[in-house]
Amino acid sequence: xxxxxxxxxxxxxxxxxxxxxxxxxxxxxxxxxxxxxxxxxxxxxxxxxxxxxxxxxxxxxxxxxxxxxxxxxxxxxxxxxxxxxxxxxxxxxxxxxxxxxxxxxxxxxxxxxxxxxxxxxxxxxxxxxxxxxxxxxxxxxxxxxxxxxxxxxxxxxxxxxxxxxxxxxxxxxxxxxxxxxxxxxxxxxxxxxxxxxxxxxxxxxxxxxxxxxxxxxxxxxxxxxxxxxxxxxxxxxxxxxxxxxxxxxxxxxxxxxxxxxxxxxxxxxxxxxxxxxxxxxxxxxxxxxxxxxxxxxxxxxxxxx
Amino acid sequence: xxxxxxxxxxxxxxxxxxxxxxxxxxxxxxxxxxxxxxxxxxxxxxxxxxxxxxxxxxxxxxxxxxxxxxxxxxxxxxxxxxxxxxxxxxxxxxxxxxxxxxxxxxxxxxxxxxxxxxxxxxxxxxxxxxxxxxxxxxxxxxxxxxxxxxxxxxxxxxxxxxxxxxxxxxxxxxxxxxxxxxx
Numbered sequence: 001x002x003x004x005x006x007x008x009x010x011x012x013x014x015x016x017x018x019x020x021x022x023x024x025x026x027x028x029x030x031x032x033x034x035x036x037x038x039x040x041x042x043x044x045x046x047x048x049x050x051x052x053x054x055x056x057x058x059x060x061x062x063x064x065x066x067x068x069x070x071x072x073x074x075x076x077x078x079x080x081x082x083x084x085x086x087x088x089x090x091x092x093x094x095x096x097x098x099x100x101x102x103x104x105x106x107x108x109x110x111x112x113x114x115x116x117x118x119x120x121x122x123x124x125x126x127x128x129x130x131x132x133x134x135x136x137x138x139x140x141x142x143x144x145x146x147x148x149x150x151x152x153x154x155x156x157x158x159x160x161x162x163x164x165x166x167x168x169x170x171x172x173x174x175x176x177x178x179x180x181x182x183x184x185x186x187x188x189x190x191x192x193x194x195x196x197x198x199x200x201x202x203x204x205x206x207x208x209x210x211x212x213x214x215x216x217x218x219x220x221x222x223x224x225x226x227x228x229x230x231x232x233x234x235x236x237x238x239x240x241x242x243x244x245x246x247x248x249x250x251x252x253x254x255x256x257x258x259x260x261x262x263x264x265x266x267x268x269x270x271x272x273x274x275x276x277x278x279x280x281x282x283x284x285x286x287x288x289x290x291x292x293x294x295x296x297x298x299x300x301x302x303x304x305x
Numbered sequence: 306x307x308x309x310x311x312x313x314x315x316x317x318x319x320x321x322x323x324x325x326x327x328x329x330x331x332x333x334x335x336x337x338x339x340x341x342x343x344x345x346x347x348x349x350x351x352x353x354x355x356x357x358x359x360x361x362x363x364x365x366x367x368x369x370x371x372x373x374x375x376x377x378x379x380x381x382x383x384x385x386x387x388x389x390x391x392x393x394x395x396x397x398x399x400x401x402x403x404x405x406x407x408x409x410x411x412x413x414x415x416x417x418x419x420x421x422x423x424x425x426x427x428x429x430x431x432x433x434x435x436x437x438x439x440x441x442x443x444x445x446x447x448x449x450x451x452x453x454x455x456x457x458x459x460x461x462x463x464x465x466x467x468x469x470x471x472x473x474x475x476x477x478x479x480x481x482x483x484x485x486x487x488x
Contacts, residue, residue, distance in 0.1 A: 006341035011478040090335070098337035102330045109326055163331040168477055231322055233314035 005098035014095065018172040022179050030182060034139040040188060041138075053253035055140040060255035061130060065145035072150050073171075081158070081167035090164040100173075103165045104224070107157065107173035111181075111223035114156035116234070119218050124152055125287035126266035130258060135245040137210055142182035146262055177223040181206070191238070201226045204238045211242040382410045382438065382470075385488040396420045400488070401432060409445070410435040433472070435462060447474050 041047040085092070093099045118128035127146030134141045153174060160170045184206035191197060191204045201222040209220040219236035222229050229235040250261050270279050278291040386401045400416040412433035416424045435445035447460035460474035468487040474480065 002337065002340060006337045006344075008341070011475060011480055015478050090331075091338075093334050094338045094341055096337065096341060099334050102334035105330050106327065109323070109330075113323065159327075163327075164335065232319055 006096050009095050009097065011095060014100065018176060022172065022175045025179055030139050033186065037138045037186060037188060050253060051136055054134055054136055057253045057255040057258045058134065058140040058144040061145050061259045062143035064147065064259055065149055068147060069150040077154055078167065081161050084158060085161050085167050089162050093164045095166065099165065100169065103160065103169050104173045104176060106160050107170065107177050108224045109228060110156040110160060111177045112221050112228040114152050115221040118152055120286055121284050122266060122287050122289065123283045126262040129246055129262040132210060132246050133250050133258065133261065135249065137185060137187055137207060137244045139182065139185050142185040147259060180224045199225060199227055207242045208236050208238045210244050212245045212247055213240055213243055216242065382435065386412065386485045387488050388483050388485050410438065447472065449474065449476050
């Protein structure tokens with residue numbers, strides 16, 4: 001076993017495998033599945049103009065996000081990653097099966113935390129709310145991104161580079177987790193077998209994550225393995241029928257509005273908050289946070305009203 | 306919106322559980338790499354011993370059919386070396402002049418040759434630096450040109466015999482082994 005795990009692997013092979021799953025899956029799984037979903041919508045008489053325009057908006061937000069990601073990737077991420085890898089990391093790990101498996105597992109755990117932070121801090125939710133704002137749930141929603149969605153992952157994957165994993169392997173593993181997650185955005189697949197549902201993140205678990213039902217808020221952050229949620233106290237099974245979207249719907253399919261609505265809402269909130277310190281806190285405190293004194297004043301105002 | 310119905314896990318519990326998994330997973334990767342390197346070093350030392358013993362046996366019996374480096378020769382990489390390339394953008398050979406400068410060996414490009422052997426003088430650009438060399442194996446830095454840009458990458462060399470060594474490098478996904486022959 002150790003012999004297999006420690007067998008050195010050629011970089012070209014690794015890049016080829018990741019290319020097959022990370023890049024080509026769009027052609028052989030995601031697009032065919034999306035077409036299948038559209039047929040299903042038509043069959044169920046749910047194929048509406050809103051759904052089509054929403055899907056188009058999703059793809060457009062992905063274009064904008066991807067542009068930011070490319071600029072960040074080329075200008076900063078690779079250089080920062082390699083600088084840290086060359087100067088501060090633990091001894092560099094060989095490219096073998098153990099390294100690849102461990103890197104994907106850690107990329108998955110880092111995704112869990114990054115995703116949790118996206119929901120739990122103001123600036124994170126300002127960008128990630130875009131992904132959750134669609135009232136539909138299909139493969140195209142997986143491509144619905146906010147403007148800063150690429151930034152938090154950088155912070156959370158840097159520790160992997162510090163631990164001695166090659167930056168390129170870290171980036172490939174992150175994309176692998178993201179692509180796995182993409183495949184979960186569907187209503188077609190019901191619940192899978194119990195062992196699979198227990199260990200892996202599944203469409204059922206991810207539907208819960210997108211639910212606006214009260215008990216589904218801030219649950220099932222996982223990428224590949226749902227066991228992270230089970231062990232870190234954020235797991236919720238799918239019981240009640242899921243109502244997709246956010247608590248304050250945007251009711252728009254305008255891609256510009258979709259892409260920037262989270263940031264716009266954060267600025268509106270900042271306007272309402274008094275004091276520089278409180279404004280700064282709004283970026284890192286939970287999205288529903290308001291300074292205590294203002295919460296009390298607002299409560300009193302509403303009482304006197 | 307963001308308050309859970311259930312009792313929330315303590316931050317310290319979240320931290321310790323997460324750290325436990327990070328240490329467990331990253332530790333496993335390091336252990337496997339360590340085991341692999343230890344095994345490779347063991348294999349190399351056996352290979353070296355066999356190589357040395359074979360050399361000694363041949364010297365004792367007076368057999369010198371194949372030249373092996375002597376202690377004074379084996380440490381010396383200086384001289385002119387030729388490498389043949391058969392790539393899309395270059396099909397021919399490059400001549401390098403290896404010099405010992407300070408504690409390092411530096412190889413400079415002195416001539417480009419096309420596939421028919423016609424040479425063109427080069428500008429003496431430094432292409433390789435060997436920072437450590439024990440007579441059989443060494444390591445250093447190789448300058449790789451990719452899409453018109455030059456990058457430095459770590460490399461290793463391994464003597465095949467006193468007139469040939471293999472240079473290996475891995476440039477982020479592109480790995481190659483070059484055969485350097487002494488002229």
